[in-house]
Structure formats: structure tokens, C-alpha cells
Amino acid sequence: MKKIVVLNGSPHEHGCTAALADEVIKGSGSLGAVVKSYHLSGMNIKACQGCRACTEKGQCVQQDDMQEILDEIASADGIVFATPVYMWQMSAQLKTAVDRLLPYLRPGYTSSLESGKKVLLAVTQGRTETSLFRHYFEHVGNNLLFLGFGSYKILIAGGTRQPEDLVNQTELLEEARQMGQWLVE
Numbered sequence: 498m499k500k501i502v503v504l505n506g507s508p509h510e511h512g513c514t515a516a517l518a519d520e521v522i523k524g525s526g527s528l529g530a531v532v533k534s535y536h537l538s539g540m541n542i543k544a545c546q547g548c549r550a551c552t553e554k555g556q557c558v559q560q561d562d563m564q565e566i567l568d569e570i571a572s573a574d575g576i577v578f579a580t581p582v583y584m585w586q587m588s589a590q591l592k593t594a595v596d597r598l599l600p601y602l603r604p605g606y607t608s609s610l611e612s613g614k615k616v617l618l619a620v621t622q623g624r625t626e627t628s629l630f631r632h633y634f635e636h637v638g639n640n641l642l643f644l645g646f647g648s649y650k651i652l653i654a655g656g657t658r659q660p661e662d663l664v665n666q667t668e669l670l671e672e673a674r675q676m677g678q679w680l681v682e
Contacts, residue, residue, distance in 0.1 A: 499681045501525045502573040503534040504566065506580040506591025510536050513621040516660040517652070518579040520670050521619055524677020525575070533569050537590040542566075544593055551600035555609060563597045570598075575615040575680030576646070578637075582622040582630050587637065595637070601644050608645020615680050616641050616649035619673070627653040652676050 503522065507514035515536075522532050540562040551557045557564065570576055578595070580587040587595070601610050618634045631651060638649035654669055656662055663670060 513657040520673035521677040524674035545596040579619040610645035625656040
């Protein structure tokens, strides 16, 4: 059975980003995947201290909620990094979690992750022009490749200020469900 981990980086637990992630989850669930979701804003995740002890020990020395997430990601087949666009980039909540992925990197810049973990960057933004911030999320995807994650895709939902704004975007909702299935295939 396939396992998908969703990291919701929005401070709004039931906002646009959660609504988009829910559609992705429907797609993964339709193929029988087990999905574990985390609302990062409600968790105790400290910022990376840059001590690099994790690259030698294989785990972060900080004891907080990130330990569980690292374990879940290590055993997952696919990961959804879901975020609203804040200041032209991912939210601070998601960025803090991404910074804490460093324990997957080993000396010599090899990765401890099993290859093939698919990644979906699921993004919501108020502006309707979905190409505005794509270059930033391509950079994020390439950084995740460097850490040892597998292929990635980007899904951007424009014009989303309220969760209801997704309802009329039927093509986008279908694409989100297809992306959820892609994570499992």
C-alpha cells in the first residue's frame, strides 16, 4: 500500500491551501493510498540551527514535532508540500519544515532517502496569473531533488482568496486529483 505525506504550510487550517490539498488527497485515496496530513502552523517545529550534526548522526538534535514528520517522509512514497504564496515564496511555516529536511543529506552530499519519492508542490495564490511565482517553486523542486527526493510537479491555483474560490475551477480540481494519483502510481 502506498503512503502519501501532506505538509500544509498555511496558517489557516481550513483555508484555500487545505482545500487544494484535500483534492490531491482524494486522488491519492482513490487509488488506495494511506495519507498522513500535517498542519504545520499548529505544530512545534523549531528553526534549523545550522549545527550540521544531522549530517553525521542522521537525525536532528532538536526534539520537536519535526522528528515525526522526518520519519513519516522517510517511509512515504509521495510528499505534498502545500503552501500559499507569501511574499513571492512559500510560507514561513513550510520553509521552516523544508529547512529541517537537512538530516536526509549525508557527508559528500549523498542522500539517505530512498530514490523515487515523488513530490507535489501544491500552491495557492490570490493573483490569477499562475506563472508569476512558478520560477521560485521550480527552484524549490530542484532543491528537493538535491536532497534526494524524486521527480516533482507543481500545481498552482490562482485567484484563491477563500476556499470557495476553488469550487468553480473544475479543471484545476481535476488536475489536483490527477496529481494525487500520480503520487501513487
